[in-house]
Amino acid sequence: MLAGKKWIDPRKIDWTDSMNPLTGRGWGPDPSRNPFMFDTLSDPIWLAIRGAHDLEPRILVVPDPIDEVIPAGQTYDTNVPMEPNSWLYALNTWITPAEEEDPANDFFVQITDAVTGAQVFSQQARATNLQPAIGNNRSGNGLRAFLSSPRAFLPPSYPVVRIVNLSGSNVKCNLNLFCAVEMR
Amino acid sequence: MSPTPGTPIASSNEPQYVEEAAIVTFEYTLNANQHVTRVPVPIDRDSDFLWTGLNGSETGSYTLNPTLPSGRYMCTSEIQNANFVSPDANQPTAIGPPPLYRAGSSGPLLDLTDTSGQTNLITLSFSGIRRIRTA
Numbered sequence: 001m002l003a004g005k006k007w008i009d010p011r012k013i014d015w016t017d018s019m020n021p022l023t024g025r026g027w028g029p030d031p032s033r034n035p036f037m038f039d040t041l042s043d044p045i046w047l048a049i050r051g052a053h054d055l056e057p058r059i060l061v062v063p064d065p066i067d068e069v070i071p072a073g074q075t076y077d078t079n080v081p082m083e084p085n086s087w088l089y090a091l092n093t094w095i096t097p098a099e100e101e102d103p104a105n106d107f108f109v110q111i112t113d114a115v116t117g118a119q120v121f122s123q124q125a126r127a128t129n130l131q132p133a134i135g136n137n138r139s140g141n142g143l144r145a146f147l148s149s150p151r152a153f154l155p156p157s158y159p160v161v162r163i164v165n166l167s168g169s170n171v172k173c174n175l176n177l178f179c180a181v182e183m184r
Numbered sequence: 185m186s187p188t189p190g191t192p193i194a195s196s197n198e199p200q201y202v203e204e205a206a207i208v209t210f211e212y213t214l215n216a217n218q219h220v221t222r223v224p225v226p227i228d229r230d231s232d233f234l235w236t237g238l239n240g241s242e243t244g245s246y247t248l249n250p251t252l253p254s255g256r257y258m259c260t261s262e263i264q265n266a267n268f269v270s271p272d273a274n275q276p277t278a279i280g281p282p283p284l285y286r287a288g289s290s291g292p293l294l295d296l297t298d299t300s301g302q303t304n305l306i307t308l309s310f311s312g313i314r315r316i317r318t319a
Contacts, residue, residue, distance in 0.1 A: 015203075015205070015236075015313060016203070016234050016236070016282065016313050017236075017280075017282070018236035018237060018278040018279050018280040018281075018282045018312075019278055019280040019281070049281070050280075050281070052281075055281040056252055056254065056256070056281065056283065057252070057258055057279055057280055057281055057282075057283065058258060058259075058260075059258055059259040059260070059263055059268070060259075060260050061259050061260050061261040061262070061263050064260050064261040065261045065262070066247065066261055066262065066263070066264065081260070092267050093267075094264045094266060094267050143266075143267065143268065143270055143277055144277075174263075174264060174267070176259075176263055176264075176267050176268075180280065180281050183254075
């Protein structure tokens with residue numbers, strides 16, 4: 001049974017690196033737990049970021065403040081005041097009232113680089129696909145949707161977020177951008 | 185690569201440390217719709233604390249925003265607990281890059297707001313690595 005399993009010496013794992021996929025906190029060396037996250041965190045750019053100094057975690061919350069209500073059927077565009085040299089690595093969404101309370105509640109999101117025009121999604125993504133409480137997958141590191149590779153926003157760039165409220169009622173639509181910020 | 189947890193770093197010129205797993209627990213009760221700011225999560229006086237994971241439980245929804253060791257807030261605005269606090273102790277939300285809080289500091293100061301409209305018992309486990317200076 002163990003023949004196909006690679007032995008990992010626990011003494012060679014950097015336990016101080018919270019994003020080390022080998023630390024087994026939620027993704028673990030067993031790829032069956034979450035191969036996508038494991039692969040993301042094994043990405044060469046991630047390895048470089050994890051080994052870098054003077055980085056701080058940062059969460060950009062949209063809208064700011066989060067209790068801003070977006071009217072039914074309306075599109076909400078905002079420039080997110082991201083600090084220079086930020087790396088976007090994961091995101092998640094939330095809607096209030098929750099979709100369980102009203103299945104019609106949903107919204108679309110898109111994130112665009114203000115300078116290059118590059119978009120994170122090929123077309124606007126449905127928030128329920130990025131939402132931790134839907135699909136019974138609200139667990140641990142599944143709280144967030146990790147990008148396949150961290151995305152840099154270099155000066156003077158910043159993200160432009162578009163939220164489209166699809167529901168027939170006025171709801172609070174939240175999008176959270178999880179970043180690492182260079183402090184130098 | 186960090187030193188092996190629980191093993192002193194051998195060096196004649198540099199301070200020596202021991203690193204071991206640690207969990208800093210926090211419990212707070214919010215009244216309905218109450219908003220509090222900068223609630224400390226005290227760090228042990230004998231060791232620095234590297235915050236790498238977060239999980240917890242609550243009796244209702246709330247929003248939170250912790251501060252970083254630099255004094256800045258981690259979030260630009262308070263974030264939904266369901267978007268940030270893992271409910272599973274075996275799968276805490278990975279905090280990365282992990283911030284290092286100095287020994288004896290106030291730790292991550294928490295802004296908390298109840299959004300459930302009822303009394304809300306919040307329990308948080310800040311998991312990570314404790315670094316104790318031995319020489």
